[in-house]
Amino acid sequence: MDPAGSAHVECGRCGASMQLPSTARTAVCPYCAAPAIVERPRGAASVDPAFAMGFVFEAPRASELVRRWARAQGFFREPGVRLAKVEDLRGVYLPAYLYSAVARSRYSALIGEDYTETETYTTTDAQGKTETRTRTVTRTEHRPLQGEHAAYVADVLVTASRALGNAELEAVEPFDLRAIRRYDPSLVVGWIAEDPSMTAAECYELARREAVEKVGASLHGFMPGDSHRDLVHQTWLEQESLDLVLVPVWVLALRYREDRGLLRVLVNGQTGRVAGAVPWSRLRIALAVAAALLAVAAVVAAVLLLEPA
Numbered sequence: 001m002d003p004a005g006s007a008h009v010e011c012g013r014c015g016a017s018m019q020l021p022s023t024a025r026t027a028v029c030p031y032c033a034a035p036a037i038v039e040r041p042r043g044a045a046s047v048d049p050a051f052a053m054g055f056v057f058e059a060p061r062a063s064e065l066v067r068r069w070a071r072a073q074g075f076f077r078e079p080g081v082r083l084a085k086v087e088d089l090r091g092v093y094l095p096a097y098l099y100s101a102v103a104r105s106r107y108s109a110l111i112g113e114d115y116t117e118t119e120t121y122t123t124t125d126a127q128g129k130t131e132t133r134t135r136t137v138t139r140t141e142h143r144p145l146q147g148e149h150a151a152y153v154a155d156v157l158v159t160a161s162r163a164l165g166n167a168e169l170e171a172v173e174p175f176d177l178r179a180i181r182r183y184d185p186s187l188v189v190g191w192i193a194e195d196p197s198m199t200a201a202e203c204y205e206l207a208r209r210e211a212v213e214k215v216g217a218s219l220h221g222f223m224p225g226d227s228h229r230d231l232v233h234q235t236w237l238e239q240e241s242l243d244l245v246l247v248p249v250w251v252l253a254l255r256y257r258e259d260r261g262l263l264r265v266l267v268n269g270q271t272g273r274v275a276g277a278v279p280w281s282r283l284r285i286a287l288a289v290a291a292a293l294l295a296v297a298a299v300v301a302a303v304l305l306l307e308p309a
């Protein structure tokens with residue numbers, strides 16, 4: 001991953017280690033905007049990705065998506081986000097691991113089967129007379145079920161970057177895996193390409209956890225009956241594979257308040273999905289609570305005033 005004319009740099013603050021094209025020479029980190037970028041030769045242990053997915057749209061479109069997202073933030077979010085200037089958006093090939101495995105599960109659950117019954121009940125009519133009527137009610141009978149289930153889990157994607165955590169990546173997922181192709185160094189020319197900074201062992205752990213969660217979710221859909229409860233499963237993962245893949249994201253560090261850190265916003269380079277953890281506005285929430293308390297106080301005062309002494 002060393003296209004001609006590019007430089008390998010590292011960020012002293014967030015730890016991102018990346019390849020910068022000559023056109024994107026910058027003094028600040030594209031991830032965290034820290035002026036802590038240093039040029040450093042790429043580590044010998046770095047591995048080339050196996051696969052990559054390309055960017056589908058250019059920077060102006062990404063800016064427009066971020067602006068629209070910022071304007072759509074709710075009243076109780078930091079108002080500065082809606083007004084923040086959207087600039088310095090950078091396209092980054094983020095290293096991630098694509099994980100697949102065969103998942104074998106043993107599960108148990110209580111399966112609910114609904115049935116209807118006609119029951120009689122007594123009621124009092126308008127004249128105060130007691131009447132006996134019938135009605136149809138639905139009841140559920142539960143029976144225990146145990147079984148085994150096997151599934152192929154193919155599309156678990158986890159971050160391989162210490163600078164950009166898995167929750168942040170998940171917020172802009174899914175990626176369109178149909179567009180995946182073999183990695184070719186020419187693909188990243190002109191783009192920032194980050195090197196993986198997490199070990200395969202760490203990514204295996206993240207991916208396994210995600211795979212087991214996915215299996216758990218799909219088991220719910222697999223249960224027979226009208227309803228179920230107490231579903232528990234034990235899952236073993238076999239024939240695992242883990243491939244390094246570059247995924248396209250637009251990254252922006254948004255300054256929304258002078259006295260606060262920067263807010264990182266991501267845009268999925270394929271689907272245009274935007275995500276960022278916009279903080280709540282404490283001031284606006286406090287004002288709303290104060291207004292609600294005042295309204296309650298006003299009602300209480302009115303009731304007390306109207307009450308005959």
Ligand SMILES: [Zn+2]
Pocket residue numbers: 011012013014015016029030031032033034163
């Ligand atoms: Zn950084």
